Amino acid sequence: MIEVSTPITVTLGPHRQYPIHFRPLGEVPSLMAAAGLRRGRCLIVTDDHVGPLYADRLEQALLGAGWSPRRYTVPAGESTKSLPHLQKIYDVALSWGIDRRTPVLALGGGVVGDLAGFAAATLLRGLPLVQLPTSLIAQVDSAIGGKTGINHVVGKNLIGAFHQPALVCADPETLATLPPREWTSGLAEAVKHAFIADADLLAYVEQHMPAILERDPSVTHPLIYRAAAIKAAVVGEDEREAGRRAILNFGHTFGHAIERVAGYGVFTHGEAVALGMRAALYLSRCLHPDLPLERADRLLRQIPVQGRLADLPIPSLMQAMHADKKVDGRTLRFVVLRRPGEAYVTADVHRDDVEAAWLFARGELD
Amino acid sequence: MIEVSTPITVTLGPHRQYPIHFRPLGEVPSLMAAAGLRRGRCLIVTDDHVGPLYADRLEQALLGAGWSPRRYTVPAGESTKSLPHLQKIYDVALSWGIDRRTPVLALGGGVVGDLAGFAAATLLRGLPLVQLPTSLIAQVDSAIGGKTGINHVVGKNLIGAFHQPALVCADPETLATLPPREWTSGLAEAVKHAFIADADLLAYVEQHMPAILERDPSVTHPLIYRAAAIKAAVVGEDEREAGRRAILNFGHTFGHAIERVAGYGVFTHGEAVALGMRAALYLSRCLHPDLPLERADRLLRQIPVQGRLADLPIPSLMQAMHADKKVDGRTLRFVVLRRPGEAYVTADVHRDDVEAAWLFARGELD
Structure with missing residues (x-):
């Protein structure tokens, strides 16, 4: 038997750690509260495959807990990990109005996690990041460890930053719709x-x-x-x-x-x-x-x-x-x-x- | 009397510190060696005011010490702290060919330090950064402490990262030409x-x-x-x-x-x-x-x-x-x-x- 019920902890230093939960998206607001995130605005970045399936569920839970979420949807696919799409996230976030404690929630697979993660790493020199991986590769790999970034014509992932999330919540149910x-x-x-x-x-x-x-x-x-x-x-x-x-x-x-x-x-x-x-x-x-x-x-x-x-x-x-x-x-x-x-x-x-x-x-x- | 001859040390943690030297630009290669930077390629970012005055001196010293420097010059002025100029640095660096140990040298005032510093923070998820401040404001303030970034139409310095330099070397002589x-x-x-x-x-x-x-x-x-x-x-x-x-x-x-x-x-x-x-x-x-x-x-x-x-x-x-x-x-x-x-x-x-x-x-x- 493999034990699966307790959250995993990523420990980076004596006072630097974050949890990985395998829980339904509806529990994200309470996990965010437990991680010390301050209720207020939050920016959800998702893509046009995952968003229609799961973003409503997440938003309803956030609204119910007193958050003011805003959704921004990018096209699904690797070509979204680019400077033009990053710039659009900057524009949306900064013209909306954020401060240094406004969390960015990355709802999707590796592309969304890397792109939204890099936006979170660089907006106001670093916003709290909540990784909500919905693909298998993201749940076991890319959402964990703080690598964020975008591609350049010379190669993949050549522009980026290490930016550890405040928490990771992987909803096992989202894997059911994975191609x-x-x-x-x-x-x-x-x-x-x-x-x-x-x-x-x-x-x-x-x-x-x-x-x-x-x-x-x-x-x-x-x-x-x-x-x-x-x-x-x-x-x-x-x-x-x-x-x-x-x-x-x-x-x-x-x-x-x-x-x-x-x-x-x-x-x-x-x-x-x-x-x-x-x-x-x-x-x-x-x-x-x-x-x-x-x-x-x-x-x-x-x-x-x-x-x-x-x-x-x-x-x-x-x-x-x-x-x-x-x-x-x-x-x-x-x-x-x-x-x-x-x-x-x-x-x-x-x-x-x-x-x-x-x-x-x-x-x-x- | 104020003591001025020993380097200042920025101490961020038990194993994380870097020196601030007030030495001539000609000594930069030996200070880079002392900071553990590996000889090879290095990218000098400067502007069209400072470059013509001081970049030759720096390049000659680097060449003499066995480095292969490449100079990239941006227009002087605050409007250079922008995504388009950042992208040009990405293009130059990545098409030239860099690896994770290739240092970026920021030769100039606050604008060059912030822009080149942010490029260094985000190329290959972080390259070594050498701050070579030539303005008074950069020597006493902006080159120290790791704040890097660019402006957005909504406001200044809204996109950026904390990226501490490997070393700072402020040449007092460069202040003579400051407007x-x-x-x-x-x-x-x-x-x-x-x-x-x-x-x-x-x-x-x-x-x-x-x-x-x-x-x-x-x-x-x-x-x-x-x-x-x-x-x-x-x-x-x-x-x-x-x-x-x-x-x-x-x-x-x-x-x-x-x-x-x-x-x-x-x-x-x-x-x-x-x-x-x-x-x-x-x-x-x-x-x-x-x-x-x-x-x-x-x-x-x-x-x-x-x-x-x-x-x-x-x-x-x-x-x-x-x-x-x-x-x-x-x-x-x-x-x-x-x-x-x-x-x-x-x-x-x-x-x-x-x-x-x-x-x-x-x-x-x-």
């Missing part, structure tokens, strides 16, 4: 957390994969809770990504290259990470011959991926890896597993092994 | 620091005012050093402006109203603060009858101010004070002096006294 491909995408990140930090959770996923793919809440909720707790623990150890937090990039050096070469949107981020983890597992086995590659890979192959990795030329993928922003002083670094549940970062890999890892992820090696 | 009105403006902020925290420095200013106005370096340097040290101490106690840092706003509730009503640029910020401090002193004496108002006011009247406060209607000024972003939950707050060198924040003032303070600052009351 299948977004579920898959989030599942990849949840499984990634198991790979890097929790062999027991990995065994749980292995055991329950069919029910997870069918989105049976009684099976998925424990997975989501534990995956979120892993993220919370890792960012608590390394708020600004100076060290350990890099293990969260397991599969990402490969995955970002896939997204870059295929063109953003061909693979979802999670699909690219799922494929990237297959390559990263192969690379890990090159360094640690005892790693149970077949077993781990069998699990990853169950995550449905649309799009064919074999269509992408390996030389292009190799080159794209070097363009990734995790390039640090010209050295390419990889997250590898010492064993399932234990990850570390290394630059000490052979180019031949990286190329072979690509072949493996394409299913062209055993 | 007279910018000198005056900076002087007002330096005197403000004496009023709020250092009665000895206030006596020093009183004693040496003629030489200070003539910009005699042997007299002004100790003032600048001590004024910077006061700013460093206050922000060290309250990095995010949660409490004590608000005393730095002495004269600013009045001053911001003057700037707003007159239209930005009619009075310099320092001129508005000089007038605002006269009003704030009057208000302080209403609460503390022993305050030596005449003596303090005599000092402030020696700071030259262009523009006539008497041209601004008092009802407009009263209204503008309420629009200031320091309005916090609808309560207007003022920084007042208990005695020279000791300031605190209060909301407990009478409207009649505030109106009388305006009359006093206009010279229409004794």
